[in-house]
Every structure is written in structure tokens, then in C-alpha cells.
Amino acid sequence: MRKTAVILCLFLAAVILCGTAAAEDRVFTDSLGREVMLPAEVTNVAPSGSLAQIVLYSFGEENFVTISSALKEGERHFLADRLDNLPVTGSMFGSKATMNPEEIIAMDKKVGIDVIIDVGEPKKNMAEQMDDIQEKTSVPFVFITQSTLDSIADSYLTLGEMLGQEERGEELAEYMGGIVSMYEENMEKIGDDKVSAIYVTKIDGNAVNLLGHNSYHAEILDGIADNIAPEAVAGSGLGDQYTMEDIFQMNPDYIIVSGSGLFDHDYYNEIMGSDMWAALPAVQEGRVIESPADAPWAWMGNPPASHRLVSILWLGNIFYPDVFDYDLEEKVKEFYSMFYNYELSDEEYAEMLKYSTGNAEQTASSPAPVLGVLAGLGAVFLRLRR
Structure with missing residues (x-):
């Protein structure tokens, strides 16, 4: 009788232990339709690629146990200090893919990875690749789609569910979705009266890279302006290379130029100090605007993650102030607080947007020089003769 009681107790204990172990895991369905077993509480996340790192950061720096790439100057300025001391795991997909099973296994032993997430545009065979590396490493891999403006809000809801931070996911989705809705409504009012821009x-x-239209990276530019650069050939965020002759042919209303680094204005200064560029009306009339770069990521979206929504707030207010009618500084500071948990100072805002407002005062240092005008006209003439 005593022996039977002991066996029964052991059996009940085993059942309880099994039930507890089962309660510690849950099934999560990612954007590729893969069912992935995750811990009940996800706290140790490794991002695969820059997009994942950007999107994950909005949920709090405490989620990270690795980073996808070493931080640049702008990231160090705006992001939490602890990220700079985390190990780098790289990316599973893309031209800079560096992840391999052996390194993941070693990193998991070192920091204890709950899940590795990748965010972006779904590609062919991606599900099979993730299943393969997951099987080889015994580390869960999850993919979350964020490839167009319309997919941004849902991506935050999905990530919030995965992290067990549903409330934060809903907050971010509502905020990001609100920007996209405002943008779509306002552009309907603009209709065909869009400004032209490059x-x-x-x-x-003499070589100038432009972001061509209909590219993955140009979604916002294509929507908020008439992007008169030719259709994109290259798939990178640097776009395709053109000559100054091509730029004169395009003659855009606005020239948007990338910043060359955090609080660096090299490209802008090169345009505004050049006799050749000064032949363009956009330069003469102060319609050259600089897009902040490395703040902590490029506003125009390289990489093209959800942080590029700040460029909607910015460009909309510059191009169509009567429609996108709000205090730009207030909107940008709100974005940084919500997205990066960073309170942007007045001085930082002023330096970041030093050459980004298209004011009439921001003109070339002297009226379009004669040599510049002649050079521009000569380039156009030669082009037409070909």
C-alpha cells in the first residue's frame, strides 16, 4: 500500500512538472505564417539587421542582449549607453548577411537568447531559411513584416504581442498609424499639385547619386513629391549615379540632400558653395533642404524602417505648409520622445535642422555666378545636341 502511494505521488509530481514546463512555452505565429515556440516571457532579444534593431528599440533598450551592428556616432548620441557594450550578432539576410549557426550557438551560451527577430520585406525562401537555422541552433527565429507605410502599425502590434508588451505595441501602432493616416488624407488634398524634387x-x-522613383527606399519621396529622378535601377539606399548634366535637365523645385553625418553638413555646403550648382533655380531661391543623417538614423530612410515617418512630418510642412499645418519643432520632439524615448533639446533641434527648412535666407553665398550659369546652360545644350 505504501509502495503504491509513493508511486502515485511521483506520478502526480511528474504531471505537475510537465504542466509547469508546458506553461513556460507558447506558440507565436510570425508574419511568414511560421509557428514558433517561445518562452512565456520574452526578455532577451537579438535583432537580425538594422531594421529589427530600429523597430525593437521603441519597446525599450532592456530587451536587447545583442545588437546587429556596431553603433555609429549618431546612435551613440541618441540611444542608451548600454547598447554600445553589447556583442554584435549581425544580420541573417541582405547583402551584409553575417549570421552563422556556430556564432549563434556560442552567443546563446554566453547571453541566453530567447528569440532572434528579423524585420523587413518578406523574400522568397525566407521561411525555409529561418526554419533551417532555427533547427541547427535551437534558438527561435521570428520574422515580422514591415515593408510599406501601411504595414508599420501592424508590425508594432505583432512585435508587442511577441514581447508581451501589448499595451506599448498598441500605443506605438496608434501613433505611427496616425501619422500615416494624416499623410494620406493631406496628400489627397494636394492631388496633382505636388512639387517636384530629387x-x-x-x-x-561631377557624379551625383539620386534615389530613383519606384524603389523600396523612395516610398515617401514618391508619395509626398513628384520624384523626377528616373526609375531606380540599384536596390540600395544610395540610389543610382548621374551627372550634373542630368541634374540640369531635371531642374527640380526642391533639392533634398542627405546630411553627411550627425550635425555634419558637407554635401549641403558643397552644393551651396558650387558655381555649377548655383545655376539651378532651386539653389538660387533657397529650395535646397538637408535631410538629417545619423540622427540616430537617416530621416529619409536608409534603412527604410518606421523611423522615416519623421520625414513625412518634416517634408509635408516644408512643401505644403497650408495643408500640413502644425508646429514642426513640436512634432519632431514628440516623435523623438515616442520613438526613441529621447527628449530633444532646443539646441539639438536647431542644429539638426539648420539647413532643413528651405528658408529664403538659405541661398548660395552669392547670386548665381556667371560661370555657373554658363556651365549649366552649356551642359544642357550639349545634352540636347546628342
């Missing part, structure tokens, strides 16, 4: 991502002498 986005200069790099200048190297």
Missing part, C-alpha cells in the same frame, strides 16, 4: 544621397565631383 533626393541627393552622395556627391563625388
Whole structure:
């Protein structure tokens, strides 16, 4: 009788232990439709790639046990200090993919990874690749889609569910979704009366890189303006290379130029100090505006994650102030507080947007020089003769 009682107690204990272990795991369905077993409480997350790192940060720096790449100057300025001391795990997909099973296994032993997340545009065979590396490492891999403006709000709801931070996910989704809705409503009012613009991502002498239309990276530029650069060929955020002759042919209403680093204005200064560029009406009339870079990421979206929504607030107010009618400084500071948990100072705002408002005062240092005008006209003439 005593032996039977002991066996029964052991059996009940085993049942209780099994039930407890089962309660510690849960099934999560990612954006690829994969069912992934996760801990009941997810606290140790490793991002795969820059987009995942950007999106995850809005849920709090305490979620990170690794980072996808070493921090740049702007990231160190705006992001929590502890991230700079975390190990780097790299990215599973893209041209800079560096993740491999052996390193993941070693990193898991070192920091204890609950899940590795990748965020972005779903690609062919991605589900099979994630299943394969998950099987080899015994570390859960999750993919969350965020490839267009319309997918941003849902991505935050999905990530909030995965992290067990549903309330924060809903807060971010409502805020981001609100910006997108405002943008869509206002652009309906603008209709066909959009300004023309180009986005200069790099200048190297007579070679100028522009972000072409219909590219993954140009979604906001294509929507908020008439992006008159040719259709994109390259898939990178630097776009395609053109000459100054091409720029004269385009003759945009606005020239958006990328900042060259945190609080650095090299490309802007090059345009405004050049006799050649000074032949363009946009330069003469102060319609060259600089897009903040490394603040902590490029406002125009390289990489094209949800942080680029700040460029909607910015460009909308510059291009169409009667429609996007609000205090831009107030909106930008609100974005930084919500998205980065960072309170932007008046001085930081002023320096970041030093050349970003398109004021008439922001003109070339002298009226369009004769040499610049002649050079521009000559370039156009030669182009037409070909």
C-alpha cells in the first residue's frame, strides 16, 4: 500500500512538472505564417539587421542582449549607453548577411537568447531559411513584416504581442498609424499639385547619386513629391549615379540632400558653395533642404524602417505648409520622445535642422555666378545636341 502511494505521488509530481514546463512555452505565429515556440516571457532579444534593431528599440533598450551592428556616432548620441557594450550578432539576410549557426550557438551560451527577430520585406525562401537555422541552433527565429507605410502599425502590434508588451505595441501602432493616416488624407488634398524634387544621397565631383522613383527606399519621396529622378535601377539606399548634366535637365523645385553625418553638413555646403550648382533655380531661391543623417538614423530612410515617418512630418510642412499645418519643432520632439524615448533639446533641434527648412535666407553665398550659369546652360545644350 505504501509502495503504491509513493508511486502515485511521483506520478502526480511528474504531471505537475510537465504542466509547469508546458506553461513556460507558447506558440507565436510570425508574419511568414511560421509557428514558433517561445518562452512565456520574452526578455532577451537579438535583432537580425538594422531594421529589427530600429523597430525593437521603441519597446525599450532592456530587451536587447545583442545588437546587429556596431553603433555609429549618431546612435551613440541618441540611444542608451548600454547598447554600445553589447556583442554584435549581425544580420541573417541582405547583402551584409553575417549570421552563422556556430556564432549563434556560442552567443546563446554566453547571453541566453530567447528569440532572434528579423524585420523587413518578406523574400522568397525566407521561411525555409529561418526554419533551417532555427533547427541547427535551437534558438527561435521570428520574422515580422514591415515593408510599406501601411504595414508599420501592424508590425508594432505583432512585435508587442511577441514581447508581451501589448499595451506599448498598441500605443506605438496608434501613433505611427496616425501619422500615416494624416499623410494620406493631406496628400489627397494636394492631388496633382505636388512639387517636384530629387533626393541627393552622395556627391563625388561631377557624379551625383539620386534615389530613383519606384524603389523600396523612395516610398515617401514618391508619395509626398513628384520624384523626377528616373526609375531606380540599384536596390540600395544610395540610389543610382548621374551627372550634373542630368541634374540640369531635371531642374527640380526642391533639392533634398542627405546630411553627411550627425550635425555634419558637407554635401549641403558643397552644393551651396558650387558655381555649377548655383545655376539651378532651386539653389538660387533657397529650395535646397538637408535631410538629417545619423540622427540616430537617416530621416529619409536608409534603412527604410518606421523611423522615416519623421520625414513625412518634416517634408509635408516644408512643401505644403497650408495643408500640413502644425508646429514642426513640436512634432519632431514628440516623435523623438515616442520613438526613441529621447527628449530633444532646443539646441539639438536647431542644429539638426539648420539647413532643413528651405528658408529664403538659405541661398548660395552669392547670386548665381556667371560661370555657373554658363556651365549649366552649356551642359544642357550639349545634352540636347546628342
